[in-house]
Amino acid sequence: MIExxxxxxxxxxxxxxxxxxxxxxxxxxxxxxxxxxxxxxxLLRLIxxxxxxxxxxxxxxxxxxATTPTDRLAQVMAVLGQQTLIASRLRLAELVAFGRWPHHxxxxxxxxxxxxxxxxxxxxxxxLADRFMDELxxxxxxxxxIAMAFAQDTEWLLLDxxxxxxxxxxxxxxxxxxxxxxxxxxxSVAVVLHxxxxxxxxxxxxxxxxxxxxxxxxxxxxxxxxxxxxxxxxAPIAMGRHQGRPLVLxxx
Amino acid sequence: MAEALTLAARPAALRPVWVLAGLACLLxxxxxLWMWQGLGGGGNRGFVLxxxxxxxxxxxxxxxxxxxxxxxxxxVAANRVLTPSIMGFDALYVLLQTALVASLGxxxxxxxxxxAKFLSEIALMVLLASALFGTLxxxxxRDIPRMILTGVILGVLFRSLAGFMGRVMDPAQYAVVQxxxxxxxxxxNATLLPVAGAVTLLAxxxxxxMSARLDVLALGRDAAVSLGLRHQAVVIAALSLVxxxxxxxxxxxxxxxxxxxIVAGLAxxxxxxASHGVLLPAAGLIGATIxxxxxxxxxxxxxxxATLSVVVxxxxxxxxxxxxxxxxxx
Amino acid sequence: MRILPALSLALIALMLASLTIGAAQVxxxxxxxxxxxxxxxxxxxxxxxxxxxxxxxxxxxxxxLIQALVRNRFVGPDTxxxxxxxxxxxxxxxxxxxxxxxxxxxxxxxxxxxxxxxLFLAVIRRLPAREVMLVPIAGIILSGVVGSVVTFVAWQHxxxxxxxxxxxxxxxxxAIAGRYELLWIAGGAAVxxxxxxxxxxxxxxxxxxxxxxxxxxxxxxxxxxxxVSVVTAMVVTTVGMLPFVGLVVPNLVxxxxxxxxxxxxxxxxxxxxVLVLACDLVARVVVAPYELPxxxxxxxxxxxxxxxxxxxxxxxG
Ligand SMILES: Nc1ncnc2c1ncn2[C@@H]1O[C@H](COP(=O)(O)OP(=O)(O)O)[C@@H](O)[C@H]1O
Ligand SMILES: [Mg+2]
Numbered sequence: 039m040i041e042x043x044x045x046x047x048x049x050x051x052x053x054x055x056x057x058x059x060x061x062x063x064x065x066x067x068x069x070x071x072x073x074x075x076x077x078x079x080x081l082l083r084l085i086x087x088x089x090x091x092x093x094x095x096x097x098x099x100x101x102x103x104a105t106t107p108t109d110r111l112a113q114v115m116a117v118l119g120q121q122t123l124i125a126s127r128l129r130l131a132e133l134v135a136f137g138r139w140p141h142h143x144x145x146x147x148x149x150x151x152x153x154x155x156x157x158x159x160x161x162x163x164x165x166l167a168d169r170f171m172d173e174l175x176x177x178x179x180x181x182x183x184i185a186m187a188f189a190q191d192t193e194w195l196l197l198d199x200x201x202x203x204x205x206x207x208x209x210x211x212x213x214x215x216x217x218x219x220x221x222x223x224x225x226s227v228a229v230v231l232h233x234x235x236x237x238x239x240x241x242x243x244x245x246x247x248x249x250x251x252x253x254x255x256x257x258x259x260x261x262x263x264x265x266x267x268x269x270x271x272x273a274p275i276a277m278g279r280h281q282g283r284p285l286v287l288x289x290x
Numbered sequence: 291m292a293e294a295l296t297l298a299a300r301p302a303a304l305r306p307v308w309v310l311a312g313l314a315c316l317l318x319x320x321x322x323l324w325m326w327q328g329l330g331g332g333g334n335r336g337f338v339l340x341x342x343x344x345x346x347x348x349x350x351x352x353x354x355x356x357x358x359x360x361x362x363x364x365x366v367a368a369n370r371v372l373t374p375s376i377m378g379f380d381a382l383y384v385l386l387q388t389a390l391v392a393s394l395g396x397x398x399x400x401x402x403x404x405x406a407k408f409l410s411e412i413a414l415m416v417l418l419a420s421a422l423f424g425t426l427x428x429x430x431x432r433d434i435p436r437m438i439l440t441g442v443i444l445g446v447l448f449r450s451l452a453g454f455m456g457r458v459m460d461p462a463q464y465a466v467v468q469x470x471x472x473x474x475x476x477x478x479n480a481t482l483l484p485v486a487g488a489v490t491l492l493a494x495x496x497x498x499x500m501s502a503r504l505d506v507l508a509l510g511r512d513a514a515v516s517l518g519l520r521h522q523a524v525v526i527a528a529l530s531l532v533x534x535x536x537x538x539x540x541x542x543x544x545x546x547x548x549x550x551x552i553v554a555g556l557a558x559x560x561x562x563x564a565s566h567g568v569l570l571p572a573a574g575l576i577g578a579t580i581x582x583x584x585x586x587x588x589x590x591x592x593x594x595x596a597t598l599s600v601v602v603x604x605x606x607x608x609x610x611x612x613x614x615x616x617x618x619x620x
Numbered sequence: 621m622r623i624l625p626a627l628s629l630a631l632i633a634l635m636l637a638s639l640t641i642g643a644a645q646v647x648x649x650x651x652x653x654x655x656x657x658x659x660x661x662x663x664x665x666x667x668x669x670x671x672x673x674x675x676x677x678x679x680x681x682x683x684x685l686i687q688a689l690v691r692n693r694f695v696g697p698d699t700x701x702x703x704x705x706x707x708x709x710x711x712x713x714x715x716x717x718x719x720x721x722x723x724x725x726x727x728x729x730x731x732x733x734x735x736x737x738x739l740f741l742a743v744i745r746r747l748p749a750r751e752v753m754l755v756p757i758a759g760i761i762l763s764g765v766v767g768s769v770v771t772f773v774a775w776q777h778x779x780x781x782x783x784x785x786x787x788x789x790x791x792x793x794x795a796i797a798g799r800y801e802l803l804w805i806a807g808g809a810a811v812x813x814x815x816x817x818x819x820x821x822x823x824x825x826x827x828x829x830x831x832x833x834x835x836x837x838x839x840x841x842x843x844x845x846x847x848v849s850v851v852t853a854m855v856v857t858t859v860g861m862l863p864f865v866g867l868v869v870p871n872l873v874x875x876x877x878x879x880x881x882x883x884x885x886x887x888x889x890x891x892x893x894v895l896v897l898a899c900d901l902v903a904r905v906v907v908a909p910y911e912l913p914x915x916x917x918x919x920x921x922x923x924x925x926x927x928x929x930x931x932x933x934x935x936x937g
Contacts, residue, residue: 088512112518119512128564136509140518144502172748190517371757436930438694443923443930446864450919457912548764551757600768600775607765614758615746
């Protein structure tokens with residue numbers, strides 16, 4: 039479980055998050071949704087200790103992120119930020135291999151290599167394994183970064199807009215992959231999604247952020263209502279259903 | 291799948307070994323050339339060999355310091371095209387020397403033995419540089435262009451401040467500073483060689499031990515933190531090593547401008563590796579080889595030792611541009 | 621738009637100060653009665669003040685232009701090979717045709733500056749577009765390469781002293797009547813650039829946008845190249861290259877006002893003049909009766925100011 043208690047955050051004096059208190063259940067796929075600039079990335083970065091915590095407390099699987107050593111946290115959660123530009127010139131397989139670093143600290147074992155190979159296979163990246171990262175398309179690079187986080191093999195996986203740059207089939211494959219992680223391996227996933235229908239189709243738990251506060255949270259059926267979504271996005275939104283799950287219609 | 295991966299990775303994995311071996315041979319060759327070429331028999335053979343060994347040591351020391359410090363710095367700065375020199379490290383060292391003489395006076399400070407003076411200077415330099423540039427890089431990650439601009443401007447500021455202090459200070463004191471900080475490839479500051487050698491050796495070993503962590507650092511801050519690297523500690527440690535190495539090379543031969551850029555560019559371009567276990571030794575070897583080979587060519591063959599730094603800049607700069615255009619430096 | 625009046629006031633104040641401060645006393649109110657003061661003013665103070673202001677303004681505008689040409693904020697005319705190119709041209713004509721008239725020397729210097737800058741543009745066109753910071757580095761390295769040729773040739777011909785003044789850090793003490801007028805050409809080139817400001821602003825948006833808006837990219841590039849080269853060549857010949865102005869002033873103004881060049885170019889020119897005037901004043905006062913090179917003060921004051929402005933208010937990324 040991730041417990042967030044009374045977290046507020048400012049950037050350069052401007053308040054970005056206001057007194058957020060919530061829980062992300064373990065063994066579930068949680069989606070963070072909300073309009074641009076709502077503070078989704080900021081919240082995810084705070085949980086992933088990519089940004090220092092200013093006020094409040096966050097515990098990930100019982101580890102207080104402010105006091106737990108960072109290398110210990112890296113064995114509990116893997117974070118993928120929204121921006122994934124890297125300065126060094128790496129091949130795809132080399133990048134994914136870094137996902138194992140928290141476990142071997144520079145001396146990879148056969149088991150580490152096996153994890154890397156599995157991650158590459160899982161995201162269908164085998165044919166690209168020897169390409170340099172800067173010779174990949176945006177979507178391919180995105181998948182490589184996700185594979186790296188996957189190879190880290192942690193209880194929690196935090197992803198910020200992982201569907202960026204992915205086409206429909208790869209986006210769907212990724213969501214199915216995350217679903218399988220949760221259902222079959224009992225892992226926990228938190229993912230920022232700007233496309234609500236992906237949340238509607240795949241998430242167990244949804245947290246809707248607006249202007250730095252939580253507007254609603256709970257199961258998809260409870261959160262994804264016409265009234266609430268219209269308020270969240272300041273636009274009239276209609277809801278339908280498809281295969282027993284909510285479906286958001288923006289051309290109402 | 292696992293086999294396919296290792297198979298495919300083999301040529302790439304072997305390449306660095308060959309490159310390093312080749313560079314080591316090249317360095318051995320130019321060193322031998324430097325020591326024994328044109329060496330007459332006669333009574334002063336031992337004396338000449340001693341002189342040559344001294345200068346060889348100085349050139350190798352500087353080449354290695356510049357190469358290793360630049361590669362390390364570029365990783366910390368997440369930027370393949372900055373050098374400690376561009377960001378003002380050597381200017382800070384010169385400024386520090388000037389300020390120490392100006393504030394503590396000739397008798398007090400400049401009167402110290404050269405080694406003690408040097409050690410206290412580099413201690414101060416490490417503190418100052420890691421505090422200043424550490425803050426800059428850790429805070430600056432949010433706005434990288436601003437960080438880089440700040441660094442470049444700091445370099446200009448330090449250089450100008452040192453020049454300014456030099457102009458307005460007491461001429462006798464200025465003479466002391468000038469003697470200390472205007473070493474060059476021809477007027478190597480030989481008294482410092484033993485201590486400078488020891489410092490360099492320690493710093494290079496420390497950098498090499500950090501190479502796995504530097505590999506992770508090179509992924510960028512977010513990825514490094516996510517992988518559990520103690521980002522801030524590693525940045526500060528790496529910058530301290532850079533400050534040590536820059537102090538050494540500046541003290542022995544003075545500021546070296548773009549030499550580091552060229553060496554680091556060559557190291558990346560030749561090894562095509564992202565592993566610091568390979569990059570750091572390669573950069574050290576390349577730096578030493580260029581300096582020794584260049585000095586041999588100019589001092590012994592062309593009789594124009596004064597222009598080595600000019601030619602390093604010219605030939606190295608052209609080669610760098612060539613690599614740049616070939617897309618080998620990114 | 622409070623910046624423009626503030627800068628204008630500062631400029632006027634600094635110009636008056638520049639006229640009155642110096643070894644000989646000049647009281648502006650007593651000029652009519654004092655022919656000697658009048659002489660000092662007309663022959664020395666006024667030319668110097670104009671030289672300083674023109675240099676600062678023109679170099680800053682040249683900085684904007686080169687930044688628009690290469691679409692990169694981190695370059696200036698002192699890091700694009702331009703100044704070194706001009707010095708190489710001057711060196712060549714000094715060696716081969718020492719008796720040539722001034723105008724010919726200027727033409728050669730400008731052409732050489734243009735060739736070096738064009739070389740820079742050709743180099744960076746082939747760089748991968750994503751690599752923003754490679755551009756200034758390519759410029760710095762190219763400057764270093766051309767500069768090393770200059771040093772080498774000057775060394776061979778025992779002309780190092782000249783190179784020192786051309787590529788040194790800006791000395792205005794030699795700017796007296798009859799020795800600074802070339803800088804008006806630099807000022808003229810800057811005005812020319814202002815007349816074409818919109819074109820450069822559009823150029824800065826990229827080739828495809830510019831072409832889409834019906835602009836002839838090559839023609840604008842050539843115009844910019846010409847202006848930058850002429851400004852730099854004139855400055856190099858008359859007072860020596862001032863580092864840093866062409867980089868810093870445009871960045872400063874862009875951070876405060878954005879990149880609409882028609883509006884910002886006059887501000888850039890004013891700010892450049894103000895900055896260099898202030899530095900020249902300090903250089904004359906601080907160790908009076910001696911003086912320091914203005915470039916040195918620029919390095920200290922300009923850098924300090926720049927750092928302060930850069931960090932004064934949080935950036936919005
Ligand atoms: N570096 C920054 N400086 C100033 N404001 C920022 C910065 N980063 C984010 N913000 C602001 O914080 C708010 C939340 O941003 P973010 O968490 O990225 O939103 P989201 O991911 O929900 O689109 C936005 O209003 C954004 O403008
Ligand atoms: Mg976001």
